[in-house]
Amino acid sequence: MLELDALGPTGPYRSRKQETIPDRSGNPVATLSLVPPLYAARAMQAMHRSSPVPVDERIAAIARAGHAFANERVAGQTADEYQRTVSAVAGMPITVVRQATRDIERAAAHAYRHVQNARPVGAVVKWQDPSTRAGRAVWTRRGEVFAVHAAGNHPAVHQGWLEPLAVGFRVAVRPSRREPFTPHRLISALRAAGFGDDQVVLLPTEHAAADEILRMADLGMVYGGDDVVAKYAGSPGILPQGPGRSKILLTAGTDWTAALDTIVESVSGGGGVGCVNATAVLVEGDPAPVAAAVADRLAALPSLPAHDEQAILPVHTLQEARRWEDHLLKRAAGTTPWLGGTGIVDDLRDGSAVLRPAVHQVNSPFAEQVGAELPFPCVWIAPWARTDGVAPLRNTLVLTAFTTSGSLIDDLINEPTIGNVYLGHHPTNWLEPGLPHDSYLGEFLMRTKTVLR
Incomplete structure (x- = not known):
């Protein structure tokens, strides 16, 4: 002890x-x-x-x-x-x-x-x-x-x-x-x-x-x-x-299949427990193929004890894992499950359990589930249209956008409630020391005053 x-x-x-x-x-x-x-x-x-x-x-x-x-x-x-x-x-x-x-x-x-x-x-x-x-x-x-x-x-x-x-x-x-x-x-x-x-x-x-x-x-x-x-x-x-409520945006004309590695890393990297992990993917067009492909990739992640060198997913007590599973199933009511629709708990038989990934499709980018951030890899796949604009993307810590539209990029960067914008194949959990996370902390710590002597 x-x-x-x-x-x-x-x-x-x-x-x-x-x-x-x-x-x-x-x-x-x-x-x-x-x-x-x-x-x-x-x-x-x-x-x-x-x-x-x-x-x-x-x-x-x-x-x-x-x-x-x-x-x-x-x-x-x-x-x-x-x-x-x-x-x-x-x-x-x-x-x-x-x-x-x-x-x-x-x-x-x-x-x-x-x-x-x-x-x-x-x-x-x-x-x-x-x-x-x-x-x-x-x-x-x-x-x-x-x-x-x-x-x-x-x-x-x-x-x-x-x-x-x-x-x-x-x-x-x-x-x-x-x-x-x-x-x-x-x-x-x-x-x-x-x-x-x-x-x-x-x-x-x-x-x-x-x-x-x-x-x-x-x-x-x-x-x-x-x-x-x-x-x-x-x-x-x-x-x-x-909460970070980080997101990924896939616009029409981009090859979403080439973005799968970025999406999977964004959702599951570091165990999927961080504010920079993606909680939603918004798709211009039919989101179903994207949801199916993401679910297939995440389903392949192993359930292992946290001390295992190959472990990727978070481990909770069995009791706590059951509570999160119950919360997810209630939160996902009315959505289309692609992964985790019947449960996400994998009992390790020692009093602990792995929380496995969940992928659900919603019918609107304004669905309340899009803002649901959970402490394991959990992602909501939603449709998005140009007419929706940046409104569904507000209050996002990190947004990875696959788009070639300069005007859309302008809108995303100018939106004050989007913290960081990554363009292309950069996962939302990418962090580089010295760059702002949620603005520079120094902006909060310090002030300027004029000194004349």
């Missing part, structure tokens, strides 16, 4: 209230200390009293921590032991966890440079720059303490808060109780690399203290569903990270 202490402003803290974290077979793996509201409040106060690490020191320390996170023994675990623990508990294919580990290492090595991509070209990074003698914009933090309510669906979400740390924020992470191993390991590595205990903290809490952490931070980022987005939509200091 691993013991995951909270990591507070005076060091590790083992609380009386602890939660047991099981793997997907129900076997206990770790205990997680849950901090009370008063402890969380005092931790936030301590971070407000602290000062940022000098810029060159923190850039080097973040890079050292990223390397240790990916390659060395940290908090009592080797990198391989950490990866196998996350795979077992989160039900994520081991190859996906390994890739996420490499991604976090790379993000740590370039966190400061990447956040600078959001800096206006007319701004400098410090008031001492000689250009401020004639008056110049200076890029400054919007606060001192940043809090994040982290998601547990993928380890790579923890790349994001390295950027506020790089520009001098002190950072408080409230981890997901589903997967606290990644932030615990990363913060342990950061502290070993030179960050003080009052610079970056891990505050596992129950819901009673969660809002207090956000309230006491200058800025915050929260992951969750539509309810979370609605709750914080009116809070200028909080950045909600909700």
Whole structure:
């Protein structure tokens, strides 16, 4: 049994209230200390009293921590032991966890440079720059303490808060109780690399203290569903990270058969659990042949335990898998099933089950199912016509479009609710460090002010 202490402003803290974290077979793996509201409040106060690490020191320390996170023994675990623990508990294919580990290492090595991509070209990074003698914009933090309510669906979400740390924020992470191993390991590595205990903290809490952490931070980022987005939509200091509802558009005249590899990777890559995985494919013309071909490809994916090197699909407890299956079957009522119409659960006979892919055809691009994002490869195939325009494509994090129409591309790029547009054979789950995911985080963290001296 691993013991995951909270990591507070005076060091590790083992609380009386602890939660047991099981793997997907129900076997206990770790205990997680849950901090009370008063402890969380005092931790936030301590971070407000602290000062940022000098810029060159923190850039080097973040890079050292990223390397240790990916390659060395940290908090009592080797990198391989950490990866196998996350795979077992989160039900994520081991190859996906390994890739996420490499991604976090790379993000740590370039966190400061990447956040600078959001800096206006007319701004400098410090008031001492000689250009401020004639008056110049200076890029400054919007606060001192940043809090994040982290998601547990993928380890790579923890790349994001390295950027506020790089520009001098002190950072408080409230981890997901589903997967606290990644932030615990990363913060342990950061502290070993030179960050003080009052610079970056891990505050596992129950819901009673969660809002207090956000309230006491200058800025915050929260992951969750539509309810979370609605709750914080009116809070200028909080950045909600909700469902992606990523999509693929196939217009007439394009060879959709050549796009099958892109569609399948978009739907199932990384286990199909991310906000960048495609949840809908809109087809100009008859969607049935596309649905049949996609279903045929996804049906061939194997059902394997998450630790298997060939695993692709996510694993849940059998009970949780049955709940998702029931939810899908109710959600899909009235649609045409091509895959998963009678169920998606593949029992592994050890208390866990694989969630297999689902493909359903709907009769309209405005069908409510098109916006249904589920934590496994699930895609809704819909018809689309030019007269429908961009309306069915709104509120999309990533859109991969197969089209040669310049006017349509203009409309897609100019639509403010479409986050990213990929043209042609680029899957929706393609990500490149240094490019905006859901806009640059630096746009939220920083502001410009004129300095004249």
